[in-house]
Amino acid sequence: MTTNIVEFFNALTRTARALPITILVEFLRSTLQYWFFNRRNMTGERSHPLTPYAEDKLAQHVFKSANMVVKPINMQQYEVHDSRQQVFIMNLLYRTCDCGKFQHSQISCAHVAAIAKYNNLSDCVGWVSTYYSIEYLRRVYEEDINPLGDQSTWAPSNMSVIYPPVMEQ
Structure with missing residues (x-):
């Protein structure tokens, strides 16, 4: 069962993996937003008690x-x-x-x-x-996946430099 999930994820991100990490993360976020919206709407239309x-x-x-x-x-x-x-x-x-x-x-x-x-x-x-x-199923998809907005509007606060860990030999 886990192999199918990994294969699905790899197929989903095949083209996006070559892009910068920020674009890849935005691609995944927007895909989740789309899925949640569609599944939430699908559950609202159903009259049968089961998925x-x-x-x-x-x-x-x-x-x-x-x-x-x-x-x-x-x-x-x-x-x-x-x-x-x-x-x-x-x-x-x-x-x-x-x-x-x-x-x-x-x-x-x-x-x-x-x-x-x-x-x-x-x-x-x-x-x-x-x-x-x-x-x-309705409860699973009830939350919204919200966009982060334009990157230029992000206000950094308390920016500090994070150094890589010291590796002992």
Whole structure:
């Protein structure tokens, strides 16, 4: 996962890296300003309680759960059989599933979607982590990224010379 972030950052800054550091920093600041503005506006337009990513994942899991057979063990545990005749034990109380996807992503897996359908629930949004909620996303992007203004208007105060550290040999 970290490799993708580094590759994305490198691709983003490919052309700006050759520029002076002040221009590179301004490029990054303006990019963040643009992203925050767009994401803040996107969250305001959404009526679904989940982020677009989580909503898409959940829709895929609901589609995948169509032919699954659910056998209740008790009110919290279920045995779910998929189309390949694999059996998964799902515990709604502890939010665990033998497939491991539910614990890993914290988005309802296909087995949870099958259980929701079995119990005549309209959706399984309640088993998705709050990190994927649109409200959480709104809070992440609520702050503004402000420009620094023209460099000529910066007023230096208490300028002092900073020397490099003394290196002992």
